[in-house]
Structure formats: structure tokens, C-alpha cells
Amino acid sequence: MPSTLATYFAFPGNTAEVLEHWHSVLGGELEIVRYSDMPLEGLPFEPDPNAVAHATLKLPAGEIAGSDVVDDKEYPLRDTAYSLLYTAETPDEARELFQGLLDGGGTVGMPLEIAPWGDLYGQVFDRFGVMWAFSYENA
Numbered sequence: 001m002p003s004t005l006a007t008y009f010a011f012p013g014n015t016a017e018v019l020e021h022w023h024s025v026l027g028g029e030l031e032i033v034r035y036s037d038m039p040l041e042g043l044p045f046e047p048d049p050n051a052v053a054h055a056t057l058k059l060p061a062g063e064i065a066g067s068d069v070v071d072d073k074e075y076p077l078r079d080t081a082y083s084l085l086y087t088a089e090t091p092d093e094a095r096e097l098f099q100g101l102l103d104g105g106g107t108v109g110m111p112l113e114i115a116p117w118g119d120l121y122g123q124v125f126d127r128f129g130v131m132w133a134f135s136y137e138n139a
Helices: 015-026 091-103
Strands: 007-011 029-034 052-059 062-068 084-087 107-114 120-125 131-136
Touching: 007 015, 015 029, 015 052, 015 062, 015 091, 091 107, 091 120, 091 131
Parallel strands: 007 062, 084 131
Antiparallel strands: 029 052, 052 062, 107 120, 120 131
16 A cells, blocks of 8 residues: 555544535545444543544545544644645636635635736635635646
8 A cells, every 4th residue: 555644633523514514615535433433442531422533535636534632622723834735626626615615604814816926826714714725836
């Protein structure tokens, strides 16, 4: 099996909602495994059976994975220290995905337009606070 690299998120109890939303916008193949779907013997904690143990959204361009946080600490999601960069095959695809996240409750971080370096580029914070950057090269 070849090496892979995926983005992994730990969401505050709403992993299923987040990945279902992304799946509705981006498409792909979504798989969600809850703690109730697996044996729990040997875990060093007692999880909520409905919590997401592991979820994956497989897209042609890569994979996004995540799970629910199992402790009661607060972890900030909205930040500009990270983003998901999606380089689209066409300008229309970039516009459609950007708009899909806006329509789902997101806010514009940077309008999707031709950037000084010549690419179509823009940023949107989805309704969960995750920053997405969309690009189409050499627009």
C-alpha cells in the first residue's frame, strides 16, 4: 500500500455533522464509525457510544478524517494558522465549492477572485470555523 497523508480533525462532539456537511458540498465517499460500532474493551476511557470514533471523507483529491473529542477540554477550530487548500480542476468547480460552503452558513475570509500571482483564489470559513482556501491555477 502506498503512503498517504490525510488531514485529521478532533471536533467537539459534532464530527458526524461536520463531515456530513462537507460530504454534501464536496461529494466523495463518507464513512462514519461510532464507538457503539466497535468493541470497547481495552480503551483507557469510557466513550459515549454515539460519539464518532473515526470518520473518513474520501475525495478524488485526498482524504479528510476526524473523530469526536473524548475529553471535556475546549479546542478552538476557527483560526488562520491552518486551512484546507482545495485546488480545483476548473474555475467553475472552485466557485461551486466556495459557494457551497457559503450557502451552508460559511463566511468569506477572502473573496474568490484572480490573485496577484495569477491564480483564482479565495478563502471561506465554513459554519464550523474551519478555513478553506480554494484555488484554480493559472486562471
